[in-house]
Amino acid sequence: MPDERSGSALPSVGFDAAWCATDLGEYRACRYTYERYLYESLPPLDSNQFTGTFQWLGGTRGLDPEQVAKLNDLAGDLAARNLSLPQDFVTFQTSANLYGSLDEVSVTGCWTDISQPLPSPVEPGSFLVRFLRDQQDCVIWYLYLRSSGEAFVVHSHLDYEYEFEAQRDGEETESDLDDAEEQRAAILWCAPSFEEFAHRFWIENRLWHAVNGGNLSQLEPQLRNYLHHYAPGVSA
Template sequence: MSSVGFDSAWCATDLGEYRTCRHTYEYYAYESLPPVDSTQFTGAFQWLGDAGEPLPEQVTAINSLAADLTARNLTLPRDFVRFQTDSKLHYALDEVSVTSCWTHVSEPLPSPVEPGAFLVRFLRDQQDCVIWYLYLRPSGEVFVVQSYLDYEYEYEARRDGEETETDLDDPEEQRAAIVWCAPTFEEFAYRFWVENRIWRTLNSDDPSGLEPRLRDYLNHYAPAGIPT
């Protein structure tokens, strides 16, 4: 278990021969991932280039979400707000995803394992193989988790009296379904963006054309003495 009470792992696809994947996705031990420089995660997303303009419809939607969370004594992280409301950032993960993941922000969803904590879905695989959420605690702690469960659907199904394949009232089952994957939203976004950029380059006509930061990341997986 991680220090936040959930198992930790990174759910992603392959990085060519450097990190294999048996199916569309694989769970990789978080400790096995390349280290990243957390000092670059200032909430400005400068690693994605210049900022864009605020998107009015997104500002309205995120302000509504923030107000809903405030009423529950929870606060949206500033990096998430910036990303979701900026014209150059909002679809950056959708655009780079090689498995057709797409942005889909939910309303606050109660944590099935921790009273007072809530989930906010922000990204999902096109076939819902994996769904990513912010996990918000009343203490102010916020991190990113992943799950194979769409909790919005699960709660709607229970409200409508429909049966599903999971028991929201079973804390052990639900804790096993939620996996910690990043300490902040921006760090998640960076790792997701880098890995998908690497995959695209490795599968392009010029697989040797990795930019330095992508090459440095991939070097973590290269066999000793063999450069990427």
């Protein structure tokens, strides 16, 4: 499990900030399957490209009817709690060509697994929606939704769907859902929007293939610049 975490909380969010990912070859080391990297250490992304249309991934091409039905059901559950899904998340998860693309690029076997609304263990009225998990549940990513309309991406080593079901059934787990301090430490902010999370995840997993396969010559400028953030002046 990763063990490096940001030492400061984002004031507007209330959680520590860290990016959970694997290595980028010689450009960024990783001691385990995953590492928690200080969010401030990451290469900056151009926020102007995050318009909710995912043009950097080719844009949307048609809808997946099954996913539309699932997202409509989820949206209905959230509406009953005065919450809503961010539109970029809905666009991605219902698009026939975008849905599952994070699974396809993942080098650690991550897969899309969208949960029903899960109550936040630290903020009454806020909810988590799991959307992506590591194949061995080393890390799980969630939308974090607040009644104010604020929505961002967090990750945790805890599967809160399992945790709440175990609590309901009287089963013991290693986590104490009633310990707010423990739970706040277990939830880490990692992106201000779903699209920004998806973009960084997509970039880093593509780069992993390139740097570990020794195939850097064909990298587009955006990915090349991402690597140069870690090794300025090094030719990729």
